[in-house]
Amino acid sequence: MTLTATSFDWVRQLVHRESAIVLQPGKEYLVEARLLPMAQQRGCAGVSELVESVRNRPDPASTRRIVEALTTNETSWFRDGDPFTALTGTVLPQLLAARRPDERLQIWSAACSSGQEAYTVAMLLSDALPNAATRVSITATDLSREMVERTRAGRFSQLEVNRGLPATMLVRHFTRAGNEWEIAPALRRMITASECNLAAPLPRLGPFDVVYLRNVLIYFDLCTKQAILNRVRQIMRPDGWLFLGAAETTLGVDDNWERVVLGRGSAYRPRKGA
Amino acid sequence: MRALVIDDSRAMRRIVGTILTGFGYEVREAGDGRQALDVLQEGSAEGWVPDLCCIDWNMPVMDGLQFVMATRANPAFRQVTLMMVTTESETSQIVKALAAGAHEYLIKPFTADALRDKLALLGLLPEEVSA
Numbered sequence: 001m002t003l004t005a006t007s008f009d010w011v012r013q014l015v016h017r018e019s020a021i022v023l024q025p026g027k028e029y030l031v032e033a034r035l036l037p038m039a040q041q042r043g044c045a046g047v048s049e050l051v052e053s054v055r056n057r058p059d060p061a062s063t064r065r066i067v068e069a070l071t072t073n074e075t076s077w078f079r080d081g082d083p084f085t086a087l088t089g090t091v092l093p094q095l096l097a098a099r100r101p102d103e104r105l106q107i108w109s110a111a112c113s114s115g116q117e118a119y120t121v122a123m124l125l126s127d128a129l130p131n132a133a134t135r136v137s138i139t140a141t142d143l144s145r146e147m148v149e150r151t152r153a154g155r156f157s158q159l160e161v162n163r164g165l166p167a168t169m170l171v172r173h174f175t176r177a178g179n180e181w182e183i184a185p186a187l188r189r190m191i192t193a194s195e196c197n198l199a200a201p202l203p204r205l206g207p208f209d210v211v212y213l214r215n216v217l218i219y220f221d222l223c224t225k226q227a228i229l230n231r232v233r234q235i236m237r238p239d240g241w242l243f244l245g246a247a248e249t250t251l252g253v254d255d256n257w258e259r260v261v262l263g264r265g266s267a268y269r270p271r272k273g274a
Numbered sequence: 275m276r277a278l279v280i281d282d283s284r285a286m287r288r289i290v291g292t293i294l295t296g297f298g299y300e301v302r303e304a305g306d307g308r309q310a311l312d313v314l315q316e317g318s319a320e321g322w323v324p325d326l327c328c329i330d331w332n333m334p335v336m337d338g339l340q341f342v343m344a345t346r347a348n349p350a351f352r353q354v355t356l357m358m359v360t361t362e363s364e365t366s367q368i369v370k371a372l373a374a375g376a377h378e379y380l381i382k383p384f385t386a387d388a389l390r391d392k393l394a395l396l397g398l399l400p401e402e403v404s405a
Contacts, residue, residue, distance in 0.1 A: 171365050176364070
């Protein structure tokens with residue numbers, strides 16, 4: 001049974017209300033594909049039957065699962081390269097020069113998915129700084145409870161470590177654990193993972209020196225993008241650095257940011273006086 | 275861009291070759307390390323030197339590790355990037371391959387995206403593909 005218009009509309013509204021993610025008409029196939037495993041697990045004849053049963057008797061666990069299923073968890077190590085080259089090449093030297101030696105650098109991987117971005121930063125900084133464990137703290141957040149738990153666990157499948165992780169880093173920072181690879185405990189301790197809905201008022205976080213908010217804004221409407229960028233700016237240091245996805249920008253969305261070209265990529269910094 | 279795909283499995287050569295061709299590579303193939311050295315020598319005589327070799331580990335006649343060592347010992351192929359593409363997945367084996375001169379290591383099974391990520395890492399992904 002294919003997804004009815006009523007079911008799709010209910011899912012669309014639920015996902016928008018809970019996460020601000022916009023599911024445009026035409027994304028019925030996505031809802032079908034993402035919710036099919038849940039429907040099968042519950043013995044439903046199809047996705048529509050699943051949606052109707054949750055719609056008639058909503059419970060927090062089911063609605064959360066539907067919302068989480070509709071979020072995208074595409075990620076890889078060193079994704080797009082440039083934001084990480086910029087971190088060690090430009091951003092880190094400037095921050096180290098600007099901060100006291102006893103000041104801890106705070107980095108945020110917002111929408112961290114299963115943790116590859118946060119651990120990429122941890123590996124780079126532990127290679128660059130002899131005292132990384134005490135000098136840096138990395139906050140990793142995601143809307144999905146399952147993704148936060150995966151980030152905390154720091155265990156990755158063979159297919160996951162194949163996605164962009166240099167072999168030298170694999171052998172230096174991971175150990176085999178059965179069919180999986182486990183990140184070094186010292187790197188795991190650098191990261192604090194927690195749930196966070198970027199579309200809602202943020203919990204007490206920061207102030208951050210560097211924020212990775214990549215490939216997230218593309219899922220939101222203009223109003224939500226503006227609200228998120230504003231909230232992020234409030235918990236950043238005035239001389240902090242924001243990295244967005246390659247297809248994202250603050251231009252035309254929020255004028256309180258200054259774009260800085262870094263190598264082949266770019267970063268954004270809070271505009272002075274904003 | 276040019277690549278030499280070295281694997282004793284014809285199916286695997288075809289899979290890797292097809293992905294690389296899709297990224298704009300001109301691909302040649304060899305069924306073992308010895309054949310691969312011949313392809314390199316013959317290619318070199320006509321000005322065909324690969325940018326990348328994708329190398330299986332376990333092959334008859336000459337295995338992938340021996341091929342890596344032989345290629346590294348030849349100054350004519352110093353510029354060639356060597357990537358192991360193998361089912362061998364122990365840390366000690368990865369370390370051994372890197373020590374022998376391999377630049378990267380991709381563990382089978384892998385997806386086209388994983389191969390693409392490795393090429394990007396090595397700076398061997400053509401601009402029009404990475405854009």
